Amino acid sequence: MLAFAREDSIVPWSARLMLYTFTMSKDWKSERERWENETVAPFIDRRPERRDPFETFSGADIERLYTPEHVEQEPAESGFPGEFPYLRGPYPTMYRARPWTMRQIAGYGRPEDTNDRLRYLIAAGQTGISIDFDMPTLMGYDSDNSMSFGEVGREGVAFDHVEDLAGVLDGINIGEISVSMTINPTAWAMLAKLLVVAEERGIPWSSLAGTTQADIVKEFIAQKEWIFPVEPSMRLLRDMITFGATNLPRWNPVNVSGYHAREAGATAVQEVAFTLAAGITYSEHAIATGMPFDEFAPRLSFYFISHSDFLEEIAKFRAARRLWARIARERFGAQKPESMRLRFHCQTSGSALTAPQPLNNVVRGSLQALAAVLGGAQSLHVSGMDEALAIPSEEAMKVALRTQQIILEESGVANTIDPLGGSYAIEAMTDRIEREAKELIDEIDEREGTVACIESGWFQQEIADSAYRFQLAKEAGDRVVVGVNAYREDDPGVLPFELHRVAPDTEERKIAELQELRASRDQDEVDRRLGELVAVAQTEANIMPATIEAVRARATTGEIVESLRAVFGTYMETAVF
Amino acid sequence: MAKIGLDGHDRGVKVVARALRDAGMEIIYTGLHRRPEEVVRIAIDEDVDVIGVSVLSGAHMHIFPRVIELLDAEDAREDITIIGGGTILPEDIDALHEMGIHKVMGVDTPLQEIVDTINEAVAAKRAAQ
Numbered sequence: 014m015l016a017f018a019r020e021d022s023i024v025p026w027s028a029r030l031m032l033y034t035f036t037m038s039k040d041w042k043s044e045r046e047r048w049e050n051e052t053v054a055p056f057i058d059r060r061p062e063r064r065d066p067f068e069t070f071s072g073a074d075i076e077r078l079y080t081p082e083h084v085e086q087e088p089a090e091s092g093f094p095g096e097f098p099y100l101r102g103p104y105p106t107m108y109r110a111r112p113w114t115m116r117q118i119a120g121y122g123r124p125e126d127t128n129d130r131l132r133y134l135i136a137a138g139q140t141g142i143s144i145d146f147d148m149p150t151l152m153g154y155d156s157d158n159s160m161s162f163g164e165v166g167r168e169g170v171a172f173d174h175v176e177d178l179a180g181v182l183d184g185i186n187i188g189e190i191s192v193s194m195t196i197n198p199t200a201w202a203m204l205a206k207l208l209v210v211a212e213e214r215g216i217p218w219s220s221l222a223g224t225t226q227a228d229i230v231k232e233f234i235a236q237k238e239w240i241f242p243v244e245p246s247m248r249l250l251r252d253m254i255t256f257g258a259t260n261l262p263r264w265n266p267v268n269v270s271g272y273h274a275r276e277a278g279a280t281a282v283q284e285v286a287f288t289l290a291a292g293i294t295y296s297e298h299a300i301a302t303g304m305p306f307d308e309f310a311p312r313l314s315f316y317f318i319s320h321s322d323f324l325e326e327i328a329k330f331r332a333a334r335r336l337w338a339r340i341a342r343e344r345f346g347a348q349k350p351e352s353m354r355l356r357f358h359c360q361t362s363g364s365a366l367t368a369p370q371p372l373n374n375v376v377r378g379s380l381q382a383l384a385a386v387l388g389g390a391q392s393l394h395v396s397g398m399d400e401a402l403a404i405p406s407e408e409a410m411k412v413a414l415r416t417q418q419i420i421l422e423e424s425g426v427a428n429t430i431d432p433l434g435g436s437y438a439i440e441a442m443t444d445r446i447e448r449e450a451k452e453l454i455d456e457i458d459e460r461e462g463t464v465a466c467i468e469s470g471w472f473q474q475e476i477a478d479s480a481y482r483f484q485l486a487k488e489a490g491d492r493v494v495v496g497v498n499a500y501r502e503d504d505p506g507v508l509p510f511e512l513h514r515v516a517p518d519t520e521e522r523k524i525a526e527l528q529e530l531r532a533s534r535d536q537d538e539v540d541r542r543l544g545e546l547v548a549v550a551q552t553e554a555n556i557m558p559a560t561i562e563a564v565r566a567r568a569t570t571g572e573i574v575e576s577l578r579a580v581f582g583t584y585m586e587t588a589v590f
Numbered sequence: 591m592a593k594i595g596l597d598g599h600d601r602g603v604k605v606v607a608r609a610l611r612d613a614g615m616e617i618i619y620t621g622l623h624r625r626p627e628e629v630v631r632i633a634i635d636e637d638v639d640v641i642g643v644s645v646l647s648g649a650h651m652h653i654f655p656r657v658i659e660l661l662d663a664e665d666a667r668e669d670i671t672i673i674g675g676g677t678i679l680p681e682d683i684d685a686l687h688e689m690g691i692h693k694v695m696g697v698d699t700p701l702q703e704i705v706d707t708i709n710e711a712v713a714a715k716r717a718a719q
Contacts, residue, residue, distance in 0.1 A: 148596035163649035477605075477608070481605055505680075
């Protein structure tokens with residue numbers, strides 16, 4: 014019995030050789046066309062397909078069937094996990110040794126409210142923390158500024174000075190758990206605050222692990238949180254990168270992000286291209302200070318969305334890894350493996366969530382999270398089932414965390430590396446996304462690079478065009494969203510869960526606390542440190558040390574930003590639609 | 591079309607602005623991060639029929655009352671229809687309609703419905719004048 018079960022014992026050598034020759038030389042294109050004509054066409058006559066043509070979520074054509082003819086790159090171009098070009102994974106063992114970091118974001122109300130949520134998530138098994146700040150903090154306004162009215166503590170934690178960060182992190186050992194902070198134009202000042210908190214707790218900077226998002230390019234093109242004009246904003250980030258390379262061996266100073274461009278309407282290809290183009294421009298700015306690529310590049314980290322189209326998203330993550338590896342090696346002459354391997358955080362799409370029939374969002378989050386894991390993410394946030402309605406509740410975040418735990422512990426997909434590698438469809442889509450993203454990066458180069466493309470509004474127009482095309486397709490019924498333009502229910506019924514509410518007195522209490530701090534600190538010291546900061550800003554010296562001194566003196570984010578506005582100016586966008 | 595406050599979500603407002611333009615309307619888009627005072631000033635100077643305000647930050651219950659207050663102060667409530675859009679809870683939508691916002695659209699409202707709402711509101715207002 015055993016002998017018959019073994020293929021090589023029953024197929025003669027000559028036949029095996031013929032089979033091999035046929036497989037390798039077989040003209041897949043003509044064979045597929047034969048199949049289309051002989052088998053598919055008569056079948057379609059009887060039963061037409063659901064759509065014509067089929068497209069990915071990003072609007073790319075998708076084939077009926079993928080065969081080796083569609084795979085553009087040789088299998089040898091895939092390499093192995095932990096080796097160039099890192100297509101199959103940035104690490105040799107991936108989740109078999111170290112699962113992705115489960116990092117649900119928290120941020121609302123006053124610092125103690127956010128601290129409660131973080132501790133709750135850690136107790137529920139979360140392995141990293143992630144903090145969202147309110148809009149005034151992101152934009153550099155203190156809670157008592159008139160621009161902050163109505164927004165204090167609403168979309169993130171209300172925040173003004175270093176004591177607030179100490180409050181958010183109260184009882185959390187930042188020497189052990191990694192800390193991610195979603196903060197951009199004011200990122201450099203927030204990093205300074207974290208360093209002061211660590212110092213005052215006796216935790217060495219060298220043990221701090223985590224990420225400041227700090228990606229200013231995607232702010233100008235997509236998320237639209239900005240303060241200073243493009244070049245001074247790039248300088249602040251450059252200073253974070255070079256300061257980090259020297260002082261913070263475990264810190265990712267920037268999380269180069271595609272998430273926001275995608276949510277603003279970009280396609281998967283645009284997401285990859287714009288993100289890597291931003292990575293290129295940050296690298297060029299750092300190199301211009303005289304620091305070699307290999308010194309800072311290992312700490313560059315990336316951030317992509319996991320959107321609705323399962324296969325396209327998996328292919329996108331893989332394509333981004335291989336394309337960055339090639340850019341690092343070919344464009345920047347990277348020598349170290351760590352400089353070429355792209356590591357990324359992933360968040361499931363907020364805009365894919367629906368207000369009607371909100372429990373369906375749990376399913377959406379699961380599928381998108383699964384795509385992130387199959388795509389090899391290093392860190393993951395699953396958006397809450399209630400996010401189309403409000404800031405996520407504790408329960409929504411627990412379900413999101415459990416989703417991740419079920420994928421890791423029960424589904425089995427984390428037990429082998431890049432399990433979809435070798436699928437004709439996945440490999441063909443990976444190749445296509447890499448090729449098209451590369452072409453788009455070439456176009457950005459021809460348009461004189463990322464900064465020029467921001468200033469001319471090119472990125473913004475590209476994204477607005479994609480968003481409009483998408484909306485028209487959705488309304489034409491070409492894109493079904495369950496519960497929204499199909500399978501609707503007239504009676505919305507009762508919400509199946511409680512929504513999170515921000516305490517109505519948050520703003521008033523935060524402002525009172527801020528005024529207390531201002532009254533209790535040494536104002537002369539604050540003024541002196543802010544003066545020194547302004548002086549450094551006028552030179553090309555690194556901004557971080559002077560910012561740390563100002564933070565230590567209890568200068569607020571708003572005060573630091575206002576001092577620098579006098580030097581750097583304010584960004585004004587020419588809006589395009 | 592206006593974005594008020596620090597909210598940077600401009601995908602929706604830009605898609606709607608383009609759809610309204612394609613439907614033959616003249617559109618002024620303020621860009622991001624405007625104060626209510628600026629928006630009302632622009633609206634009066636440009637003699638608009640409708641102000642559309644997009645809010646996805648959750649600050650709508652602060653922003654809309656302020657816009658109404660400022661239009662009242664300019665005695666322009668009768669001339670300018672206010673519509674809203676964004677991520678807004680059903681109970682807040684009811685409250686906004688009660689305080690005088692003509693119509694609040696959600697993120698899933700079809701573009702044609704927005705076009706029709708504005709055309710009907712403007713036609714009704716002109717017929718009454």
